[in-house]
Amino acid sequence: MAAHTASLFSITTGSSDPIYRQLIEQVRRLIAAAVLNPGDILPSVRDVATTLAVNPMTVSKAYNMMETEGLLTRARGVGMLVAQTQSTQEKEHLIIPTLERAATEARQLGLDPETVVLLFKKILGESK
Missing domain, CATH: 1.10.10.10 (Winged helix-like DNA-binding domain superfamily/Winged helix DNA-binding domain)
Known part of the structure; x- marks a missing residue:
């Protein structure tokens, strides 16, 4: 403690x-x-x-x-x-607002979803 x-x-x-x-x-x-x-x-x-x-x-x-x-x-x-540890579902809930903002920005920039997903996967891979 x-x-x-x-x-x-x-x-x-x-x-x-x-x-x-x-x-x-x-x-x-x-x-x-x-x-x-x-x-x-x-x-x-x-x-x-x-x-x-x-x-x-x-x-x-x-x-x-x-x-x-x-x-x-x-x-x-x-x-x-x-009191408790967070479940995976609770952790996923934390990132939703950030992903929603990123999705809104991608739409405003006119990027197609496949390009955005590839960029996100690339960024995730760089953090390893």
């Missing part, structure tokens, strides 16, 4: 996504990447709010929503803990 600091998180102030949503997505991605593991302790609401210079209620809202979703559990006297 590892304890993490508030520097684990960052926010994009110019984003159209609300801050609480940004925090939720970051936790999901950190779990998917195994940076956060089951039983790890998240930083306190106060620490995150102070570090990011945001309202503590915003952080609290994000933590409560993640608890409702089952990503986090509340441990009395300890704080919020990572």
